[in-house]
Amino acid sequence: MTNKRKQIAIIGGGITGLTAAYYLQKNEVDADVTLIEKTDHLGGIIWTERRDGFTIERGPDSFLERKTTAKHLVEDLGLEDKLIRSATGKAFILSQDQLHPMPQGAVMGIPTQLAPFFSSTLFTFKGKLDALKDYTTGKTEVEDDISVGHFFRRRLGDEVVDRLIHPLISGIYAGDIDQLSLKATFPHFLETEKKHGSLIRGLQKSTPKKQTGGQKQGMFLTLEGGLKTLVDGLTDALTCNVRMSTDVSQVEKHDERYLLHINGQEEPLEADYVIATTPHYVTQQLFSEYEFMNELSETKNTSVANVAMAFDEDAVKNLPDGTGFVVSRKEDYRITACTWTFKKWPHTTPEGSVLLRAYVGKPGDEEVLDLSDDEISQLVINDLKKIMTIEDDPKFKLITRLYDAMPQYTVGHLQRLERLEEKVNEQLPGVYLIGNAYRGVGLPDCMDQAIRIVEEIAEK
Numbered sequence: 001m002t003n004k005r006k007q008i009a010i011i012g013g014g015i016t017g018l019t020a021a022y023y024l025q026k027n028e029v030d031a032d033v034t035l036i037e038k039t040d041h042l043g044g045i046i047w048t049e050r051r052d053g054f055t056i057e058r059g060p061d062s063f064l065e066r067k068t069t070a071k072h073l074v075e076d077l078g079l080e081d082k083l084i085r086s087a088t089g090k091a092f093i094l095s096q097d098q099l100h101p102m103p104q105g106a107v108m109g110i111p112t113q114l115a116p117f118f119s120s121t122l123f124t125f126k127g128k129l130d131a132l133k134d135y136t137t138g139k140t141e142v143e144d145d146i147s148v149g150h151f152f153r154r155r156l157g158d159e160v161v162d163r164l165i166h167p168l169i170s171g172i173y174a175g176d177i178d179q180l181s182l183k184a185t186f187p188h189f190l191e192t193e194k195k196h197g198s199l200i201r202g203l204q205k206s207t208p209k210k211q212t213g214g215q216k217q218g219m220f221l222t223l224e225g226g227l228k229t230l231v232d233g234l235t236d237a238l239t240c241n242v243r244m245s246t247d248v249s250q251v252e253k254h255d256e257r258y259l260l261h262i263n264g265q266e267e268p269l270e271a272d273y274v275i276a277t278t279p280h281y282v283t284q285q286l287f288s289e290y291e292f293m294n295e296l297s298e299t300k301n302t303s304v305a306n307v308a309m310a311f312d313e314d315a316v317k318n319l320p321d322g323t324g325f326v327v328s329r330k331e332d333y334r335i336t337a338c339t340w341t342f343k344k345w346p347h348t349t350p351e352g353s354v355l356l357r358a359y360v361g362k363p364g365d366e367e368v369l370d371l372s373d374d375e376i377s378q379l380v381i382n383d384l385k386k387i388m389t390i391e392d393d394p395k396f397k398l399i400t401r402l403y404d405a406m407p408q409y410t411v412g413h414l415q416r417l418e419r420l421e422e423k424v425n426e427q428l429p430g431v432y433l434i435g436n437a438y439r440g441v442g443l444p445d446c447m448d449q450a451i452r453i454v455e456e457i458a459e460k
């Protein structure tokens with residue numbers, strides 16, 4: 001007798017695959033689910049290291065509370081008592097060898113309060129006047145898509161973009177905003193402009209007073225023990241078949257089903273549905289016989305690295321009161337940002353110590369990852385010493401290289417995705433492509449994509 005239950009294969013055990021597996025189970029979708037992960041650990045890019053009393057995130061460190069899916073998942077797992085909110089504090093911009101406080105009321109760098117914007121030391125007077133043209137500039141003509149840079153430069157001028165908006169957006173996408181797609185990344189700013197004829201005016205109206213008047217509470221959440229606690233919670237909750245150290249090499253369509261070929265194994269795995277959450281360049285290989293999958297190669301990636309450094313508190317001096325800084329574009333620094341982790345996330349650092357996390361790697365400077373650990377940490381320390389006093393070597397340092405980890409949603413991303421999805425629906429029914437290369441890079445965005453697919457499968 002043949003087994004009539006549907007077989008669902010999820011390829012990739014990062015947050016997208018884990019979330020899909022969890023909600024298939026929670027929603028009692030009538031199917032046998034197998035989660036297949038190439039490495040010997042789950043969580044993908046999420047990578048928490050606990051060492052000498054420190055909690056060090058080597059990948060993402062938190063999620064935005066405003067995008068509610070992540071918090072709901074934590075609640076569903078019964079982990080809400082482990083949630084920890086980021087501390088508030090000044091964020092700085094490093095420009096012209098000085099740390100400038102983020103102008104109060106700036107929303108992704110767009111001013112919403114003119115007094116703090118005009119008194120900011122970050123911009124020249126001309127740069128400030130240029131930003132005011134936002135009030136009078138006509139609406140942006142967008143046929144299909146334009147770059148984020150083009151949109152903001154036209155409204156707010158180059159200086160505000162290069163000194164503030166670019167580094168903030170780079171903190172999310174590690175990309176070049178003159179290449180990034182506006183429609184795929186910040187469509188709501190285009191909506192705001194359409195509705196109010198001005199970004200500043202529109203955001204003044206739509207931003208809650210408490211936000212424009214200074215952040216009262218941190219916007220980011222993590223869990224006690226780091227994001228690994230979330231991954232462990234998901235792993236413990238899963239009752240489906242989880243196959244670790246299993247490397248899918250090819251997915252082949254066979255009648256109405258799919259055969260998943262696995263490196264080093266003769267027997268393929270059969271499935272009715274395949275949820276591919278692998279990085280897009282891997283997914284393209286898995287389905288390499290389908291030419292339309294070449295759309296995926298249009299999405300490039302940036303490689304980044306981060307350097308966590310633990311010091312005795314006496315070793316670091318002249319650190320302004322705040323949570324960290326981003327570096328303006330066109331500055332002579334290799335680091336792109338630095339978080340004063342011990343201040344933003346006090347639970348991560350034992351008493352009497354300082355934990356800093358600096359970031360390197362950006363379009364045009366990805367070769368920094370080829371340097372040795374000592375070379376990377378030395379260049380980070382040299383950069384940091386330009387703005388703070390570091391009198392001793394770190395107690396320890398952890399350098400994490402994440403190759404091709406940041407997919408770039410370049411202009412036309414959504415159109416490419418629509419073309420691709422149409423072909424997949426037509427020629428590979430039951431195959432779903434989700435994860436950070438498609439509809440949002442943040443952890444909650446990845447979870448949203450997983451939940452949407454679970455709902456779609458549940459309705460079949």
Ligand SMILES: Cc1cc2nc3c(=O)[nH]c(=O)nc-3n(C[C@H](O)[C@H](O)[C@H](O)COP(=O)(O)OP(=O)(O)OC[C@H]3O[C@@H](n4cnc5c(N)ncnc54)[C@H](O)[C@@H]3O)c2cc1C
Nearest residue numbers: 012014015016038044045060061062248435436441442443
């Ligand atoms: C440095 C950095 C910092 C970030 N910080 C934040 C942050 O603070 N907040 C936030 O919201 N987002 C952050 N992000 C984004 C977020 O972390 C990612 O978008 C998200 O974790 C991606 O999850 P994923 O499951 O889609 O992919 P991945 O985590 O890449 O998971 C894919 C999985 O597929 C597996 N796999 C690959 N090939 C195969 C194969 N052939 N067979 C089987 N399995 C395979 C991989 O081993 C991996 O486990 C950050 C990203 C980076 C790189």
